Amino acid sequence: MSIPKENELHYYSGKLDVLNVRTDHNSKSTEQYLAFYDKKTKTILEFSCAYSQAFFGTSDRSCGSSNDFEPYVGKMATIGWYRQYGILGYTNNRLQMVTLKSGDKVIHSYEDTMMEVKRHKTTLKYSIFFTALLSMLTYWMLGKLNQ
Numbered sequence: 347m348s349i350p351k352e353n354e355l356h357y358y359s360g361k362l363d364v365l366n367v368r369t370d371h372n373s374k375s376t377e378q379y380l381a382f383y384d385k386k387t388k389t390i391l392e393f394s395c396a397y398s399q400a401f402f403g404t405s406d407r408s409c410g411s412s413n414d415f416e417p418y419v420g421k422m423a424t425i426g427w428y429r430q431y432g433i434l435g436y437t438n439n440r441l442q443m444v445t446l447k448s449g450d451k452v453i454h455s456y457e458d459t460m461m462e463v464k465r466h467k468t469t470l471k472y473s474i475f476f477t478a479l480l481s482m483l484t485y486w487m488l489g490k491l492n493q
Contacts (some may be wrong), residue, residue: 352370
């Protein structure tokens with residue numbers, strides 16, 4: 347799954363909020379999501395940053411630290427987003443943030459997002475390579491042991 351071009355993103359403007367959600371009831375760790383209250387539908391729109399969802403399954407979906415967004419909470423902001431569809435059974439029902447701007451301040455740019463995606467893809471390539479190499483080495487070693 348690739349991220350849409352910048353001119354293909356959906357945009358929403360409203361007051362920014364941050365939600366901290368526990369990963370499960372027994373855990374103390376939380377994931378952070380960006381949120382906007384939609385007055386038309388009277389629902390909270392939650393935005394994730396799980397660009398690697400398609401590559402790593404249940405990877406970190408947080409959008410950064412609270413310090414990154416704290417100065418903008420309660421202020422008007424515009425978020426550029428897209429819906430990430432499931433791949434190989436992995437799904438993510440939250441909308442995906444690509445850009446975030448408050449006033450004249452660009453908090454997260456399209457280029458920032460593309461760099462993150464590129465980093466995740468590089469990590470995936472190296473992980474697959476080393477896993478394959480380790481598998482072949484293990485297969486070879488087990489063959490030597492059985493002789």
